[in-house]
Amino acid sequence: MKNSMFKFFGSIALFAFLLSGTVAKAGTKEDVTKKGSVSCGVSQGVPGFSNADASGKWSGIDVDMCRAVAAAVLGDSNKVKYQPLSAKDRFEVLKSGQIDMLSRNTTWTLSRDAGLGLEFVGTNFYDGQGFIVRKAAKVNTAKKLNNVKVCVETGTTTELNLRDYFKANKLKYEAVSFTKADEAVAAYDAGRCDVYTTDKSGLAAQRTKMKNPGEHTVLPETISKEPLGPVVRGNDQNWKDIAAWSLYVMIEAEELGVSSKNIDSMKSTDNPNIKRLLGLEGDTGKSLGLSNTWAYNIIKQVGNYGEVYERNVGAKTPLGLARNGSPNQLWSKGGILYAPPVR
Numbered sequence: 001m002k003n004s005m006f007k008f009f010g011s012i013a014l015f016a017f018l019l020s021g022t023v024a025k026a027g028t029k030e031d032v033t034k035k036g037s038v039s040c041g042v043s044q045g046v047p048g049f050s051n052a053d054a055s056g057k058w059s060g061i062d063v064d065m066c067r068a069v070a071a072a073v074l075g076d077s078n079k080v081k082y083q084p085l086s087a088k089d090r091f092e093v094l095k096s097g098q099i100d101m102l103s104r105n106t107t108w109t110l111s112r113d114a115g116l117g118l119e120f121v122g123t124n125f126y127d128g129q130g131f132i133v134r135k136a137a138k139v140n141t142a143k144k145l146n147n148v149k150v151c152v153e154t155g156t157t158t159e160l161n162l163r164d165y166f167k168a169n170k171l172k173y174e175a176v177s178f179t180k181a182d183e184a185v186a187a188y189d190a191g192r193c194d195v196y197t198t199d200k201s202g203l204a205a206q207r208t209k210m211k212n213p214g215e216h217t218v219l220p221e222t223i224s225k226e227p228l229g230p231v232v233r234g235n236d237q238n239w240k241d242i243a244a245w246s247l248y249v250m251i252e253a254e255e256l257g258v259s260s261k262n263i264d265s266m267k268s269t270d271n272p273n274i275k276r277l278l279g280l281e282g283d284t285g286k287s288l289g290l291s292n293t294w295a296y297n298i299i300k301q302v303g304n305y306g307e308v309y310e311r312n313v314g315a316k317t318p319l320g321l322a323r324n325g326s327p328n329q330l331w332s333k334g335g336i337l338y339a340p341p342v343r
């Protein structure tokens with residue numbers, strides 16, 4: 001009897017121990033404040049989204065999401081430690097507590113949101129999956145992609161969409177899978193595959209790395225919905241709110257016409273919404289446990305959504321993704337970006 005009770009309590013202790021190892025504790029904001037930096041999981045290199053230059057400096061729309069959270073919590077957008085992660089590893093690393101947030105062109109899906117103990121906090125880029133082929137192949141529609149080799153990355157939504165699309169259209173293909181985007185792109189570029197498939201933003205980004213970008217064409221079809229956005233652990237409501245509202249603030253600032261350049265001149269405004277955003281009225285930081293200048297710091301140091309978009313992926317960047325007519329435009333200008341009121 002004594003022995004079996006011992007075993008029973010022993011296994012409970014073991015279970016609790018295992019649980020504590022896999023589920024990181026709440027209080028991420030307190031951890032971050034203590035460490036003095038936000039540990040942010042990013043990609044291993046997707047220009048425009050998260051990419052390090054030769055000197056190791058990271059930039060991109062996803063990197064700016066990490067910077068916004070650091071500006072909100074620590075008052076300094078530079079206080080970010082970037083951790084490059086493969087598509088396959090990203091969720092486990094977040095769950096284990098090795099990073100504070102994941103900002104890595106990650107698609108918000110039901111199974112990821114509800115099945116992994118994680119929380120998707122919003123969408124910073126609305127995307128969809130596409131195909132790139134060599135112009136020389138003279139294919140102008142995905143419907144003609146029969147009996148092709150397709151380079152693809154493992155651990156992505158891309159794999160399943162690929163399977164669904166070819167099945168639904170009764171087309172045959174052979175997947176050639178990689179864990180690193182660079183390897184998948186290099187293999188396609190070297191002619192090992194007829195097609196490379198990923199999110200269309202990823203196609204625009206990876207194309208810049210090909211030997212002769214002009215020799216390739218992105219087919220017109222968009223075969224899926226890929227709302228990309230930051231992710232946090234599911235056991236920390238305060239941290240989720242901080243990440244979500246850091247994104248909303250950038251969208252709201254653009255809607256109100258507040259940018260990193262004019263924010264200081266906006267201090268004399270009579271508009272109560274702008275006053276609240278700048279921390280001159282109300283106490284928007286209080287419920288998040290932040291100072292009242294949290295939103296000011298984001299806008300001043302990182303910019304509004306429009307600035308972030310144009311700087312990283314917009315028409316004047318190598319990705320050249322025109323914003324007008326895309327979903328990544330404000331709701332008031334025909335897009336679907338809509339931030340709840342910051343009040």
Ligand SMILES: N[C@@H](CCC(=O)N[C@@H](CS)C(=O)NCC(=O)O)C(=O)O
Pocket residue numbers: 042043044045046085086087104105106107153155156157158179180181182198199202203206226228
């Ligand atoms: N949005 C998709 C795909 C994301 C993804 O991992 N895409 C690749 C191709 S652009 C990538 O980012 N690779 C970068 C890397 O391997 O670090 C997902 O969440 O599964």
